[in-house]
Amino acid sequence: MAADPTALGVALLPVAEAQARLFVMVPPVAPERAPLRAAAGRWAAQDILARRTQPAADLSAMDGYAIRHADLPGPWRVVGESAAGNPFNGTVAAGEAARIFTGAAMPAGTDTVLIQEEAARDGERLILTGEGPGHHGRNVRRRGLDFSEGQPLVRVGERLTPARIAVAATGGHGDLPVRRRLRVAIAATGDELVPPGSDPTGLSLPESNGAMLAAMLAHLPVDVIDLGILPDRLDTLRDTFAGVEADLLVTTGGASVGDHDLVRPAIEAAGGVIDFWRIALRPGKPMMAGRLGDAIVLGLPGNPVSAFVTATLFVLPVVAHLGGAGDPLPLVTSALLGEPLPANQGRTDYLRAEIRDGRAFASTIQDSSMLLTLARSTCLIIRPAHAPAAQAGESAEILVIA
Ligand SMILES: Nc1nc2c(c(=O)[nH]1)N[C@H]1C(S)=C(S)[C@@H](COP(=O)(O)OP(=O)(O)OC[C@H]3O[C@@H](n4cnc5c(N)ncnc54)[C@H](O)[C@@H]3O)O[C@H]1N2
Numbered sequence: 001m002a003a004d005p006t007a008l009g010v011a012l013l014p015v016a017e018a019q020a021r022l023f024v025m026v027p028p029v030a031p032e033r034a035p036l037r038a039a040a041g042r043w044a045a046q047d048i049l050a051r052r053t054q055p056a057a058d059l060s061a062m063d064g065y066a067i068r069h070a071d072l073p074g075p076w077r078v079v080g081e082s083a084a085g086n087p088f089n090g091t092v093a094a095g096e097a098a099r100i101f102t103g104a105a106m107p108a109g110t111d112t113v114l115i116q117e118e119a120a121r122d123g124e125r126l127i128l129t130g131e132g133p134g135h136h137g138r139n140v141r142r143r144g145l146d147f148s149e150g151q152p153l154v155r156v157g158e159r160l161t162p163a164r165i166a167v168a169a170t171g172g173h174g175d176l177p178v179r180r181r182l183r184v185a186i187a188a189t190g191d192e193l194v195p196p197g198s199d200p201t202g203l204s205l206p207e208s209n210g211a212m213l214a215a216m217l218a219h220l221p222v223d224v225i226d227l228g229i230l231p232d233r234l235d236t237l238r239d240t241f242a243g244v245e246a247d248l249l250v251t252t253g254g255a256s257v258g259d260h261d262l263v264r265p266a267i268e269a270a271g272g273v274i275d276f277w278r279i280a281l282r283p284g285k286p287m288m289a290g291r292l293g294d295a296i297v298l299g300l301p302g303n304p305v306s307a308f309v310t311a312t313l314f315v316l317p318v319v320a321h322l323g324g325a326g327d328p329l330p331l332v333t334s335a336l337l338g339e340p341l342p343a344n345q346g347r348t349d350y351l352r353a354e355i356r357d358g359r360a361f362a363s364t365i366q367d368s369s370m371l372l373t374l375a376r377s378t379c380l381i382i383r384p385a386h387a388p389a390a391q392a393g394e395s396a397e398i399l400v401i402a
């Protein structure tokens with residue numbers, strides 16, 4: 001019989017291996033077409049090709065006069081006007097000019113724009129008063145300068161950022177191939193928890209993980225199903241989990257080994273299977289992952305910073321994967337260390353840190369319950385397992401978090 005990957009005593013799973021296992025667990029959700037505004041923030045389900053050429057014709061980049069460069073230094077006779085949306089339909093002959101405005105089509109016969117600050121006009125007569133356009137084609141945007149029909153504007157798997165929405169709109173698209181929005185159920189567990197905003201004088205603890213996770217998902221194509229605060233009772237947890245209809249169920253708390261850590265047995269009692277549990281990660285070691293019906297289940301540790309780090313490393317990437325992202329992992333970049341760091345132990349460590357003057361300074365206390373240090377942090381310094389001590393000024397990998 002194969003070893004149970006969730007048994008106590010089994011080596012902790014490296015972060016990258018855990019991520020890879022999640023990405024093969026379930027394929028991305030079904031594709032659909034969505035209007036531009038609804039597609040924003042999702043991932044392209046196919047390459048998006050330009051349906052038109054931009055600009056569609058040679059256009060003026062400035063307000064002034066369309067001329068033939070060969071006619072410089074003038075004078076000219078103004079024979080018509082071209083405005084954006086109202087082109088001049090005639091042909092401009094030698095010695096002639098057309099009044100033109102930014103974004104308007106260049107009239108036939110013209111090749112250059114003389115800006116109005118460098119010209120003077122008296123009725124039909126136009127003369128040069130400044131240096132004039134330095135070269136043939138000056139102040140003209142050539143047809144196809146931005147892109148040509150058939151050219152890829154967004155590649156499959158790329159996120160539809162505001163700029164990509166705009167280029168797709170300009171490329172002639174009113175709706176885009178994306179994947180449907182995701183349903184993510186969030187449950188906090190723990191008898192000590194009360195809803196945020198409850199009477200703050202007692203011993204009970206305001207529930208913060210749910211609001212934090214919802215905030216982390218707010219900019220993603222996700223509909224959150226809020227399961228609220230669940231008590232540390234196996235039957236309640238089991239019945240709630242069994243009734244969930246979602247693509248992803250995220251729980252926090254009850255993931256460790258204590259007598260009240262019931263998420264794992266509750267998932268199993270609801271008919272689910274745990275694929276892995278416990279990761280070579282600090283904070284966030286007790287995270288578990290599995291399947292329940294069609295849903296992926298991610299059981300995050302209750303400590304708020306552990307929940308944040310595991311959400312960053314697993315929840316957001318799973319959402320991106322299910323949504324069709326080509327690269328679902330968070331962007332790792334680098335920064336110089338502001339202070340030395342001691343050698344690391346056997347788990348990859350994600351240290352809360354602030355970037356000041358281009359250098360990353362880790363908080364002195366890294367207790368995973370401390371939310372204020374997380375709230376003050378702008379990045380997490382990644383310390384690989386068994387990394388040797390590091391000097392100030394050395395480069396380190398970081399995840400930007402604010
Ligand atoms: N004997 C061991 N004890 C613990 C281990 C271990 O390996 N052996 N692992 C520790 C680690 S690491 C972590 S992280 C915690 C996480 O355990 P749980 O997921 O079971 O978390 P809880 O015990 O339910 O809660 C931990 C802590 O966080 C507070 N909490 C929980 N949920 C919320 C919430 N939604 N909002 C705000 N705060 C929350 C809770 O009150 C606890 O203080 O286990 C260690 N123990």
Ligand code: MOO
Nearest residue numbers: 283284285306368
């Ligand atoms: O996730 Mo636990 O924080 O490693 O304390």
